[in-house]
Amino acid sequence: MDERVREHAEILVDWSARVESGDDVVLSTGPDAHDLAVAVAEVLGDRGANLLTMYSSGEIERAYLRAHDDDFDENPDYERALFERADVALSLGGGRNTSATADVPGETRQAYSTARNDIREARLDTRWVSTIHPTRSLAQRANMAYEEYQDFAYEAIIRDWEALAEEMARMKDVLDEGSEVRLVSSDTDLTMSVEDRTAVNSAASVAYDSHNLPSGEVFTAPEATEGTVRFDVPMTIQGERVQDVRLEFEAGEVVDYAAAQGEDVIEAVLETDAGARRLGELGIGMNRGIDRYTDTILFDEKMGDTVHLALGRAYDACLPAGESGNESAVHVDLITDMSEDSRLEIDGRVVQRNGRFEWENGFEP
Numbered sequence: 001m002d003e004r005v006r007e008h009a010e011i012l013v014d015w016s017a018r019v020e021s022g023d024d025v026v027l028s029t030g031p032d033a034h035d036l037a038v039a040v041a042e043v044l045g046d047r048g049a050n051l052l053t054m055y056s057s058g059e060i061e062r063a064y065l066r067a068h069d070d071d072f073d074e075n076p077d078y079e080r081a082l083f084e085r086a087d088v089a090l091s092l093g094g095g096r097n098t099s100a101t102a103d104v105p106g107e108t109r110q111a112y113s114t115a116r117n118d119i120r121e122a123r124l125d126t127r128w129v130s131t132i133h134p135t136r137s138l139a140q141r142a143n144m145a146y147e148e149y150q151d152f153a154y155e156a157i158i159r160d161w162e163a164l165a166e167e168m169a170r171m172k173d174v175l176d177e178g179s180e181v182r183l184v185s186s187d188t189d190l191t192m193s194v195e196d197r198t199a200v201n202s203a204a205s206v207a208y209d210s211h212n213l214p215s216g217e218v219f220t221a222p223e224a225t226e227g228t229v230r231f232d233v234p235m236t237i238q239g240e241r242v243q244d245v246r247l248e249f250e251a252g253e254v255v256d257y258a259a260a261q262g263e264d265v266i267e268a269v270l271e272t273d274a275g276a277r278r279l280g281e282l283g284i285g286m287n288r289g290i291d292r293y294t295d296t297i298l299f300d301e302k303m304g305d306t307v308h309l310a311l312g313r314a315y316d317a318c319l320p321a322g323e324s325g326n327e328s329a330v331h332v333d334l335i336t337d338m339s340e341d342s343r344l345e346i347d348g349r350v351v352q353r354n355g356r357f358e359w360e361n362g363f364e365p
Helices: 003-016 034-047 058-067 077-085 106-115 117-124 136-141 146-157 161-177 263-270
Strands: 024-029 050-055 088-093 127-132 180-185 188-193 200-202 217-220 223-231 235-237 240-250 253-261 279-285 306-312 331-337 343-346 349-353
Touching: 003 034, 003 127, 003 146, 024 034, 024 077, 034 050, 034 088, 058 106, 077 117, 106 117, 106 263, 136 146, 161 200, 161 217, 223 331, 235 263, 235 331, 240 263, 253 263, 263 306, 279 331
Parallel strands: 024 050, 024 088, 088 127
Antiparallel strands: 180 188, 180 343, 188 223, 200 217, 217 279, 223 240, 235 240, 240 253, 279 306, 306 331, 343 349
C-alpha cells in the first residue's frame, strides 16, 4: 500500500475527526476507496473505536432511484437511529463512475433528498468528515494521468494543517469584524451581508467546525444578497455538466438565472424548495496545494484564487446562538475564478485582488 494512504487515514482519524477510544464510528466507503477504507479501519482499531462499515455506490443508488415510484418514506427510523447513536460519521468518496446517477430524473432526486432531511441533520450532528480517495475515475474527470492525480490529491491532503489554520485565521478575523462583502469582476457585482455572522476557519478538523479533507477555506453564511454573479468554473452537479452560470439576486433571492450548459440542472436545484433560491454559504478558497480545477467540488472549492457560493442550506456554525439560518434540502456550491480583474471587498476595504490576499506577496492595494 502507498504510504500516503496510511498518512491520509491518520490525518482523517486523528486531526480531522478527533476519534477517541470508545467512539462509535460509521464508515461509508465508495467502491474504489477500498485501500483507504482498510487503512482507516486499521487506525480506528488502533485507537480503540467501534466500527460499522457501509458500502456507498452511485450505481446502487441509481438502480434504486430509477426503480422507485418517488413516494419515499420520510426519514426511516432505522437509518436515522444509526446516525443519532453514532459519534463519528466518515465518508470515503471513490466511485467507479463519477456520472453514475446522471440519468436519474431531477424530480426523483428532489423527492429523495427532501424525504431524508432528518437523516441528513442527524448525520450533521455527529463529528462527520468527508474525504476522497484518489481513483482512476476522478483522475479521468480531472483530465490527468492516474499517478499525476495521486500526487495532486496528496499534495492537497497531506499538509501542515496547523500552519494553514493560522494563515486562514486572518481571513476569519476580517469576515467576523465585517458587515458587508462585495465581489467585483468584469461580469460580477454582488453584495451580501455578513453582519453578526461567525466565519469558520475550515482547517480540515471538527475542532474548527470543518468537515472536509482536504479543506482550506474560510466560509460564512451570508444574507440580503443583491446583484449579479457569474460562475465561470465548469462543474458536475447531480451527475450533469454545468458551465458559465449566471445568477441575479434581489432581496436575497435568485430572481433570474442562465447557464451556457446545464441550465435545467440549475432550474431543478432552485425549485427544490424555498431555501434553494437563497445563499447558504460564502466560501473563500485558501488551499494553495490545490492548483488546478478537477471537476470535484471537494477540491475545487478550496482552491486559492477562487470564491464559491452555495445555494441552499446554511451551516449552524456560522449563525448566532438560537438563530436559524437558511434552510433547504440542498447545498449546491458554484465557483468563480478571482485570479484576474477581480476584487473582494469587506466594508469597502479590498482584502483580495486578482487572487492575492492583502498579507501575501504580490498583493496590489
